[in-house]
Amino acid sequence: MKILVTTKRVTDPGTKIKLKADGSGIAADGVEFKPNPFCENAIEAAISLRDQHGGEVIVVSIGPDEADQTIRSAVAMGCNRAIRIDGNDGGLDGDLVARALAKLAESEQPDVFILGKQAVDGDSNQVGQLMAEYLGWPQATFASAITVTNGGKSAQVAREVDGGIETVEVDFPAVITADLRLNEPRFASLPNIMKAKRTAIEVKTLADLGVETTLKVRTTRFEAPPGRQAGKKVADVADLVQKLRNEAKVL
Amino acid sequence: MKRPTAFLDVQLDATELALRQNARRFAETVIAPNAHEWEEAEYFPDSLFRTAAKAGLLGVGFPEHLGGQGGTVMHQMMVTEGFIHGGTTGVMAGLGSLGIALPPILAGGSDDHVSRFIRPTLAGETIAALAITEPGAGSDVAGVRTRAVKDGTDYRISGSKLFITSGCRADFVTVLCRTSDDPHGGLTFFVVEKGMAGFSVSKHLQKTGWRASDTAELAFDEVRVPERNRVGAPGSAFLTLMKTFQAERLALAAMGHASAEFLLEAAAAYARERKAFGKVLTGHQVIRHRLAEMATQVAAAKAMNYAVGRRVALGDYLVAEVSMAKNFASDVATRIAYDAVQILGGMGYMRESAVERIARDVRLLPIGGGTTEIMNEIIGKTLGI
Numbered sequence: 346m347k348i349l350v351t352t353k354r355v356t357d358p359g360t361k362i363k364l365k366a367d368g369s370g371i372a373a374d375g376v377e378f379k380p381n382p383f384c385e386n387a388i389e390a391a392i393s394l395r396d397q398h399g400g401e402v403i404v405v406s407i408g409p410d411e412a413d414q415t416i417r418s419a420v421a422m423g424c425n426r427a428i429r430i431d432g433n434d435g436g437l438d439g440d441l442v443a444r445a446l447a448k449l450a451e452s453e454q455p456d457v458f459i460l461g462k463q464a465v466d467g468d469s470n471q472v473g474q475l476m477a478e479y480l481g482w483p484q485a486t487f488a489s490a491i492t493v494t495n496g497g498k499s500a501q502v503a504r505e506v507d508g509g510i511e512t513v514e515v516d517f518p519a520v521i522t523a524d525l526r527l528n529e530p531r532f533a534s535l536p537n538i539m540k541a542k543r544t545a546i547e548v549k550t551l552a553d554l555g556v557e558t559t560l561k562v563r564t565t566r567f568e569a570p571p572g573r574q575a576g577k578k579v580a581d582v583a584d585l586v587q588k589l590r591n592e593a594k595v596l
Numbered sequence: 597m598k599r600p601t602a603f604l605d606v607q608l609d610a611t612e613l614a615l616r617q618n619a620r621r622f623a624e625t626v627i628a629p630n631a632h633e634w635e636e637a638e639y640f641p642d643s644l645f646r647t648a649a650k651a652g653l654l655g656v657g658f659p660e661h662l663g664g665q666g667g668t669v670m671h672q673m674m675v676t677e678g679f680i681h682g683g684t685t686g687v688m689a690g691l692g693s694l695g696i697a698l699p700p701i702l703a704g705g706s707d708d709h710v711s712r713f714i715r716p717t718l719a720g721e722t723i724a725a726l727a728i729t730e731p732g733a734g735s736d737v738a739g740v741r742t743r744a745v746k747d748g749t750d751y752r753i754s755g756s757k758l759f760i761t762s763g764c765r766a767d768f769v770t771v772l773c774r775t776s777d778d779p780h781g782g783l784t785f786f787v788v789e790k791g792m793a794g795f796s797v798s799k800h801l802q803k804t805g806w807r808a809s810d811t812a813e814l815a816f817d818e819v820r821v822p823e824r825n826r827v828g829a830p831g832s833a834f835l836t837l838m839k840t841f842q843a844e845r846l847a848l849a850a851m852g853h854a855s856a857e858f859l860l861e862a863a864a865a866y867a868r869e870r871k872a873f874g875k876v877l878t879g880h881q882v883i884r885h886r887l888a889e890m891a892t893q894v895a896a897a898k899a900m901n902y903a904v905g906r907r908v909a910l911g912d913y914l915v916a917e918v919s920m921a922k923n924f925a926s927d928v929a930t931r932i933a934y935d936a937v938q939i940l941g942g943m944g945y946m947r948e949s950a951v952e953r954i955a956r957d958v959r960l961l962p963i964g965g966g967t968t969e970i971m972n973e974i975i976g977k978t979l980g981i
């Protein structure tokens with residue numbers, strides 16, 4: 346089995362981010378970066394499928410030089426090859442990322458392309474779906490379990506949907522996006538981190554892939570959400586109903 | 597607040613940064629959710645040793661060909677910096693007991709010991725402790741009175757050991773014994789195994805901090821130990837100890853700067869949110885200045901530890917410098933613990949807050965692994981003051 350898998354460098358969701366004064370983006374100094382947790386689930390799934398069924402895992406990320414560190418941590422977890430598509434967050438949107446990855450998928454021809462269901466910075470939740478559409482491949486998003494069926498020709502995927510678990514079967518080549526409960530990503534050991542440091546990362550440009558770089562999404566301004574207002578205490582149910590009707594006007 | 601120590605990250609290579617990130621993820625996902633429960637229970641499950649080994653975080657600093665993860669004291673510091681985010685240094689201390697128990701055995705150089713003690717411990721299958729301190733001998737190591745007497749091909753060991761980290765659950769203990777009356781030249785290490793007749797845990801001790809780590813008083817009553825459990829030549833222990841103490845002290849120094857940084861971040865975050873007299877605490881100049889001083893101290897302690905650690909990682913034997921690093925980081929951690937609790941006010945005194953816990957934990961740093969006074973003796977002697 347040949348598996349392509351993504352990783353993305355995101356701002357640590359645990360740290361409080363600050364916006365640039367002019368609202369043009371997020372202030373990057375002093376910010377710590379981490380691999381996107383959903384991508385780590387995707388990598389874990391890819392590696393364990395490879396370990397069960399043989400084959401290779403190729404990790405890909407779109408980002409600047411600094412993304413190499415994130416890519417190397419995927420290699421340290423066990424990916425066989427690594428590709429970075431050179432790009433800067435400012436010049437990307439979900440659609441362009443999906444088109445670039447689709448091009449890569451066309452040239453690499455994997456059996457499965459596994460991605461995180463979304464990146465925890467932008468939380469757009471678009472890339473896997475768009476890419477599947479561009480490729481004309483079946484997709485199974487929000488996977489919480491993956492079982493390879495038909496002697497490696499398809500997979501049964503349990504999807505977390507509102508109200509329960511839906512199971513779908515997708516024929517390969519297919520796109521799968523990973524949810525948090527899919528697995529517990531392994532920790533890379535120091536010897537593997539050392540080895541990953543020496544792994545060559547193949548760098549491609551968007552031009553190499555023949556991708557048109559116009560964006561569909563234009564960012565005008567970043568704004569912090571308004572601070573939460575303090576709550577109110579109500580005396581009893583009657584008071585609550587009265588307030589919902591007359592103050593909040595929702596009844 | 598920007599991280600006041602971000603400028604020091606440029607001294608770290610990619611493997612060190614990656615390891616720190618791994619250790620932090622482990623601490624946040626595996627340790628932090630249980631920290632309060634384990635601290636209150638004064639224990640954490642034995643299975644955590646295996647979990648940590650599987651994650652590649654137990655044997656950092658030990659050679660790969662002996663079952664370790666490779667790496668240097670700098671990599672060990674990275675694990676400490678990541679582990680602090682578990683919100684307990686007790687768990688770290690408990691998991692870390694092999695870091696002091698195995699090096700003397702390694703120095704002994706026996707293949708039999710590698711397969712029976714080193715490998716299974718680095719794999720998290722067995723738990724190891726180091727027993728030097730006794731009721732009558734702490735700082736004065738040469739005052740050790742636990743005796744090992746030759747008896748045919750065996751030794752008989754009698755005496756007691758105090759304050760032994762992981763001692764209650766250890767599968768084996770590296771025990772410093774007296775084999776002759778020569779104060780320094782008469783000391784020898786033996787490995788005493790759980791289940792050997794006459795060896796028992798006399799007490800699970802209760803402590804101010806490091807509560808999740810078990811600390812034992814151990815009794816040895818004519819314990820018959822085969823000669824093959826002797827470590828190195830008779831009388832070799834004191835020299836070994838002088839060397840292995842360096843790594844232990846550097847580890848405690850790292851625990852100092854990591855704890856201090858954790859406390860600083862927690863106090864700063866609290867001060868930015870908490871309001872008093874119509875403004876957030878950071879709106880009061882006194883608090884801002886206190887945080888600024890704390891940030892300066894943390895950065896200085898960490899820079900000192902990195903500078904010494906980097907040289908030690910390259911193989912330098914730096915006795916005075918390691919002692920200076922330990923003293924400085926311990927002092928900084930102690931002072932910042934006081935300040936952080938002060939900034940949190942009553943909340944800093946409450947059992948469920950990580951600040952309260954770490955603030956208690958750091959009191960150990962100027963005591964364990966050689967006290968501040970003993971470090972100063974060593975610094976004075978080594979520098980020829």
Ligand SMILES: Cc1cc2nc3c(=O)[nH]c(=O)nc-3n(C[C@H](O)[C@H](O)[C@H](O)COP(=O)(O)OP(=O)(O)OC[C@H]3O[C@@H](n4cnc5c(N)ncnc54)[C@H](O)[C@@H]3O)c2cc1C
Pocket residue numbers: 725726727728729733734735736758759760761762803806811960963964965966967968969970973
């Ligand atoms: C939580 C915890 C875990 C520990 N874990 C271990 C372990 O795993 N294995 C182990 O073997 N030990 C362990 N210890 C013991 C620790 O190493 C000793 O407590 C430490 O070395 C100090 O010895 P002591 O407590 O006997 O103090 P003492 O030596 O009695 O010292 C008491 C005071 O006198 C001062 N003093 C002593 N000599 C001098 C001098 N010459 N000049 C000036 N002042 C002096 C000391 O600095 C100290 O302030 C642990 C201790 C604690 C608290």
